[in-house]
Amino acid sequence: MELDDRKIIILKTIIKNYLETGEPVGSRTISKYSGLNLSSATIRNEMSDLEEMGYIIQPHTSAGRIPSDKGYRFYVDSIMEDSDRKVTEATELMVQRVDKLEMLLKQLVKLLAVDTNYAALISGPSLTENRIKYLQLSSPSRYKLLLILVLEGNIIKNEVISIEEDLDHETVMNLTILINNVISGLSLKEITPKMLTSLMVQSGEHSATAKSIIDAVADMIETDVESREIFTSGATNIFKYPELTDADKASKLISAFEEQDALKELVEEVSNISEDEGGSGLQVYLGGEGPVRNMQDCSLVTANYELGDGMRGVIGVIGPKRMDYEKVLDTMKNLISQLDKAYKRNDGDTR
Amino acid sequence: MELDDRKIIILKTIIKNYLETGEPVGSRTISKYSGLNLSSATIRNEMSDLEEMGYIIQPHTSAGRIPSDKGYRFYVDSIMEDSDRKVTEATELMVQRVDKLEMLLKQLVKLLAVDTNYAALISGPSLTENRIKYLQLSSPSRYKLLLILVLEGNIIKNEVISIEEDLDHETVMNLTILINNVISGLSLKEITPKMLTSLMVQSGEHSATAKSIIDAVADMIETDVESREIFTSGATNIFKYPELTDADKASKLISAFEEQDALKELVEEVSNISEDEGGSGLQVYLGGEGPVRNMQDCSLVTANYELGDGMRGVIGVIGPKRMDYEKVLDTMKNLISQLDKAYKRNDGDTR
DNA sequence: GTTAGCACTCTGATCTCTTGATTGCTAACA
């Protein structure tokens, strides 16, 4: 059997209707709203075909039809028009004026959640390919050392570590220079253990301290790779969709958002997948597909953003399976391009 | 009518039973489990009295009784024994080894949520009375300045600002010294505008830059006061309590946790109140009392912690009205004392 | 290929009935 134009129109009508209402769609409704001018009986015949072909499902004998996963997939991949909606001005305004990266991401994720009415997440950029500008040391109190790592894009990481000896100001300065000679200009993942051991030798009597510092820097890098921060917003939006509202599902989903662990895995997985594919990397995971396996009734839409210099991150929206995919995809495309612009405007300066 | 011993025992039995089960308690149950050896008929008479006095309520004619707010209050204030439970070893272990304040707080709040099975929150310490050790400046790229503010207790704040002129290394150093002369050793709230303007005069040709720096520092302080970070955990625990599980209530509560704004107000309010009272500042807010006014079915238990040097913060637990107050109060006392110990162990060094 | 008509199915809302828990009252008892 073939999927002719008429069947496609009917399928589309069913899906659109179902996305809006969440109720199974009957033949009569389609007969009225598809624009085909066919009686409900004819539609019924076609629907019977569509069901046989696996695009739609009947929850029970006397109900209308709802899209199957195959149906959704077809819709997302083939039928959906990419409308070019206007950029909401709010987005543009917002992205312009925020300069602190963390703030920017927090606001963006909130915007995304509010715009779409689903749950949104955004991962901090991966910094492993990002170069070190310099490391700054100082001693806030005896036997303590404050490390400040400045990366390209003016991203700052700091940590206080304990050391064995009590260093005077001058020694701290010297160590700073020594270490910077080795590591500045490198990307985080270019720092090798060998490099670091050679450094230890150079630092002579302070080699123990140098080792501590090196370990801490390695740790900062490690931490970044393993657990980059994830910002979320709008988890409670799921209460707007009755099919996700029962205690069990809601609790699962919101726990996932609260605990972050699951989200980290998700981000990990998504960024791996989409690196292979290149491109904008917009991805739609339906129902239990891919990273959302244990959330049967949810779908996930993801995209990658890049802030130049290899600072890549992931944006995602989680909502009910019957989410407004068009709108979500649009909003995300929009956001990414804004992010791109905003970054290019702010950066491009190196010392 | 007087609240004699027998009535108190009965009231206590009712409340304990209700806290466990969440079901109204009938006369027959009490007759069996109160240890009073009275028939249900006698208990009924007493219950009738207790109801008249306002300590208990009958949800409907043929149901048992549940505690009224007055009953809860009485229980919390008067009846409850403070049991001295043992410190769970987990707590002790955990508190020992974490050195980064943020990590510590995150772990503590999680522990609190897991231990109690309610939603927990903990505010970062207020830093306004905390002294500045020093300010460190450096220039990560042209027309940018990185400010690092080191406070007592080795708390680090950083910010990158844009400036008008392109400063060389030496100038940055000089400015650093100049500013540190003025502000180091002061607490955040001791920095006055006057002080800062005098500084601007001293900095001569770089006064514009000095002003930017000053503004940024003021901003960092401001930000801290207005919006100190709040860590939360266990918001989804509320799904364990059927009376909070309906979409409406759950959504409200979890939104509050997600958006933080409401929590900030709450922390604000609580820390004001309890400063007046002094002491451990353990507080129980029932039902709609105090800061939880729009959560009719929830109770809030709060406490203050202090890490020396005026670094004060708030811990809180939100759960159903019928929460296990004893356990929660115990856990919180415990946590506060652990926090105190841990801090004393780690600190005490100034340079 | 399309349509009208009709019997059939299933859900969900509504109603009734029953059960069980609990009370309040009264009268008897210590």
Place this chain on the structure above:
DNA sequence: TGTTAGCAATCAAGAGATCAGAGTGCTAAC
């Protein structure tokens, strides 16, 4: 005077029973 047994009354919650509405599939006619 306080305590208790007994009993009628009340109510919520659950189990069936019933009914309307929505929708389908099939058949026969156009």
